[in-house]
Amino acid sequence: MTALLSVRNLDVSFTTYGRRTQVLRDVSIDVPEGAQIALVGESGSGKTVLMKTVMGILPQPPAKVEGGAILFDDRDLLTMPERDRLRLRGTAMSMVFQDPMSSLNPVFTIYDQLGTILKHADRRLGRQRGRRERWARVLEVLEQVRMREPERVARSFPMQLSGGMRQRILIAMALLSEPRLLIADEPGTALDVTTQAQILNLLRDLVTRQNLALLMITHNLGVVRETSTYTYVMNQGRIVEQAPTAEIFAAPREAYTRELIAAVPRLTGRAT
Amino acid sequence: MEFLAFLLRRLGWSLLVLLGLSVVIFTIARVVPGDPARMALGPTASADQVASLQESLGLNDPMFQQYATFLHGLARGDLGRSLLTEQSVTADIAKTFPATLELVICTILLAFALGVPLGVAAARWKDRWPDNLVRALAIGSAVMPTFFLALLLQILAGYVLNVLPTTGRLPGGIDFDAGWTGLVLVDSLIAGRGDVFLEAVRHLFLPTIALAAATMGQIARITRASMIDVSRQDYIEAARAFGVPDRLRMFKYMLRPAFVPPLTITGLEFASLIGNAFVVELIFSWPGMASYGIRAIVQKDLNAIMGVVMVSGVFFVVVNLMIDLLVGVVDPRVRIRGSRA
Numbered sequence: 001m002t003a004l005l006s007v008r009n010l011d012v013s014f015t016t017y018g019r020r021t022q023v024l025r026d027v028s029i030d031v032p033e034g035a036q037i038a039l040v041g042e043s044g045s046g047k048t049v050l051m052k053t054v055m056g057i058l059p060q061p062p063a064k065v066e067g068g069a070i071l072f073d074d075r076d077l078l079t080m081p082e083r084d085r086l087r088l089r090g091t092a093m094s095m096v097f098q099d100p101m102s103s104l105n106p107v108f109t110i111y112d113q114l115g116t117i118l119k120h121a122d123r124r125l126g127r128q129r130g131r132r133e134r135w136a137r138v139l140e141v142l143e144q145v146r147m148r149e150p151e152r153v154a155r156s157f158p159m160q161l162s163g164g165m166r167q168r169i170l171i172a173m174a175l176l177s178e179p180r181l182l183i184a185d186e187p188g189t190a191l192d193v194t195t196q197a198q199i200l201n202l203l204r205d206l207v208t209r210q211n212l213a214l215l216m217i218t219h220n221l222g223v224v225r226e227t228s229t230y231t232y233v234m235n236q237g238r239i240v241e242q243a244p245t246a247e248i249f250a251a252p253r254e255a256y257t258r259e260l261i262a263a264v265p266r267l268t269g270r271a272t
Numbered sequence: 273m274e275f276l277a278f279l280l281r282r283l284g285w286s287l288l289v290l291l292g293l294s295v296v297i298f299t300i301a302r303v304v305p306g307d308p309a310r311m312a313l314g315p316t317a318s319a320d321q322v323a324s325l326q327e328s329l330g331l332n333d334p335m336f337q338q339y340a341t342f343l344h345g346l347a348r349g350d351l352g353r354s355l356l357t358e359q360s361v362t363a364d365i366a367k368t369f370p371a372t373l374e375l376v377i378c379t380i381l382l383a384f385a386l387g388v389p390l391g392v393a394a395a396r397w398k399d400r401w402p403d404n405l406v407r408a409l410a411i412g413s414a415v416m417p418t419f420f421l422a423l424l425l426q427i428l429a430g431y432v433l434n435v436l437p438t439t440g441r442l443p444g445g446i447d448f449d450a451g452w453t454g455l456v457l458v459d460s461l462i463a464g465r466g467d468v469f470l471e472a473v474r475h476l477f478l479p480t481i482a483l484a485a486a487t488m489g490q491i492a493r494i495t496r497a498s499m500i501d502v503s504r505q506d507y508i509e510a511a512r513a514f515g516v517p518d519r520l521r522m523f524k525y526m527l528r529p530a531f532v533p534p535l536t537i538t539g540l541e542f543a544s545l546i547g548n549a550f551v552v553e554l555i556f557s558w559p560g561m562a563s564y565g566i567r568a569i570v571q572k573d574l575n576a577i578m579g580v581v582m583v584s585g586v587f588f589v590v591v592n593l594m595i596d597l598l599v600g601v602v603d604p605r606v607r608i609r610g611s612r613a
């Protein structure tokens with residue numbers, strides 16, 4: 001079976017001040033259509049770098065993709081023309097940003113930001129959508145993320161909304177163009193525990209209802225247990241263990257994984 | 273609604289600042305050494321004459337009463353009589369201020385029109401040649417004294433190349449009475465005098481460049497820093513991840529939030545801009561407030577000094593008020609919450 005997203009033997013390095021550091025080593029990950037996959041690892045293990053490489057927003061330089069392939073629908077993102085890649089970005093594959101406080105532009109309204117993204121996604125895909133339909137679609141995704149009073153929210157500036165609301169807007173942003181793959185990089189870690197739990201619930205519901213593939217990136221194994229069926233464990237840029245989530249919890253093979261699991265009670269609180 | 277509240281708040285502040293300014297001006301004018309009555313009458317006047325002028329100027333009244341009189345006149349736009357010209361100070365200033373206003377407005381517009389794009393270009397091509405060029409320009413214009421640049425331009429463009437006029441607002445041959453606004457550029461357009469307009473532009477050219485250079489350098493520098501700062505924000509990365517095109521990210525998503533620091537710095541720089549305007553006016557024989565103000569200071573013409581400083585102060589406050597409002601338009605955080613934090 002070929003997966004929707006298949007990362008094969010990916011090597012990524014960073015060069016800063018003439019010193020080269022290997023950040024991802026021989027990383028391989030499969031995300032089948034409609035599956036919920038988790039990627040865990042401690043801080044600095046390379047999770048965000050992996051996600052940015054997949055999304056094509058890695059700053060190059062200093063970063064460099066040294067080798068490997070990233071297949072999406074069996075086409076290699078790394079070798080396809082930039083134009084085709086742009087067509088996928090934010091549409092077929094999109095990501096949920098982590099920090100609700102800093103990921104929305106403070107000087108534009110929610111509708112302005114979501115509408116602009118939608119307009120340009122439509123343009124890349126050669127779709128026609130008028131002003132009124134765009135407004136309707138933005139309200140629709142705001143409702144999907146269970147926003148009350150979506151019209152008022154759409155006309156608000158980010159600072160007029162709570163952290164939880166902003167995080168839901170970041171999810172709505174990712175849903176705008178009906179993606180097939182959603183990559184979520186520690187969504188809600190900046191929020192309090194209750195709100196974070198609500199966000200995770202919402203994500204899980206959305207993913208099952210819309211049959212999206214979800215790659216959940218986190219260093220919190222409590223989150224992993226609730227949101228995934230299969231788990232990859234990453235340490236210092238390598239995948240050190242992979243198994244169905246239940247197995248990982250029942251019988252972790254690596255010492256590193258056992259340590260992560262042991263840390264769960266601490267981590268299910270407000271993560272750092 | 274919230275904008276109206278914001279506007280009223282700012283207006284209130286401006287009034288307070290002006291009131292404070294009137295106190296400061298009044299005090300300074302009283303404490304500087306030298307007797308205005310004696311200076312007005314000259315060394316040959318008798319002590320009696322000086323005493324009676326002091327009496328009629330109210331210089332013997334209690335300070336508080338003098339201030340009240342000053343404030344009362346101020347509220348009616350009456351700045352008293354100049355001891356030198358023997359005209360009402362308000363009328364004197366009304367004659368010269370429009371020329372200064374025109375010069376300063378053109379300067380700010382030019383500084384912005386050049387400074388912001390330069391800053392954006394420097395940020396866009398950071399550490400490449402456009403950036404280096406802009407940084408060199410910014411530093412150069414900051415360290416070059418305005419009077420020096422003014423003289424340099426005058427010599428180069430005026431005498432060596434002989435392409436632009438180096439003195440005055442209009443050539444001697446043109447008789448144009450700027451009756452409506454006092455701004456020749458505006459009035460000549462209203463009057464449909466294209467020839468006057470062109471001449472006015474030619475005359476404005478050198479003084480405006482000389483005066484604008486330092487401010488433009490500052491604006492370019494601040495815009496660059498601000499753009500680079502904003503470009504590192506998560507929301508810019510997010511816009512990129514969602515496929516918002518480069519140019520739109522640059523000119524909308526980045527420039528708008530990055531626009532506030534250059535605006536603010538312009539407001540702060542405005543004080544030194546007025547000071548430099550006096551220098552530039554002298555060098556280019558620009559018929560603005562400068563020569564009137566300087567003569568007033570040298571001769572200790574109290575009412576004229578207070579008038580010139582007060583008008584400069586009002587100018588400063590009005591410009592900053594407008595900038596505050598612009599900042600409010602650009603950044604909703606300021607408008608709604610009163611700060612950017």
Ligand SMILES: Nc1ncnc2c1ncn2[C@@H]1O[C@H](COP(=O)(O)OP(=O)(O)OP(=O)(O)O)[C@@H](O)[C@H]1O
Pocket residue numbers: 014015016023041042043044045046047048049050059062219
């Ligand atoms: N812009 C960069 N320049 C140099 N090195 C970088 C850069 N970005 C990331 N790295 C390096 O890549 C490694 C992996 O970082 P990454 O952000 O992917 O970690 P992470 O697993 O997402 O951690 P966290 O859980 O804290 O978010 C780090 O060791 C870091 O030093």
Ligand SMILES: [Mg+2]
Pocket residue numbers: 047048049185
């Ligand atoms: Mg990370």
